[in-house]
Amino acid sequence: MEKEAGQKLRWNCSFCYKGTAKLHSRIEKIEDKLFELQTKQSVMQEENINLTEHVKSEIQSRKNVEERLIYSCLEAKLVEIESQQQLQQDRQQQHP
DSSP states (O other): OEEEETTEEEEOOSSOHHHHHHHHHHHHHHHHHHHHHHHHHHHHHHHHHHHHHHHHHHHHHHHHHHHHHHHHHHHHHHHHHHHHHHHHHHHHHHOO
């Protein structure tokens, strides 16, 4: 025969009630462990979400740094090319 007490199920046996006390104890331990594991799972899911957001943010930040670095390198190369062109023009004007 099954009886429900709160959210925990209790089994009562008319032949060996004493034996079911161990079963009840084990069920309670399993339920407690289940609750503990569900709590840990919830915490770990929250940490996973936070880490995922952090990683996305870091990736975007690195992309921005890479873009600025590439842009700076291109600007430096442009300045170098313009300087070389200016030097060539100056030399041509000095030695026609």
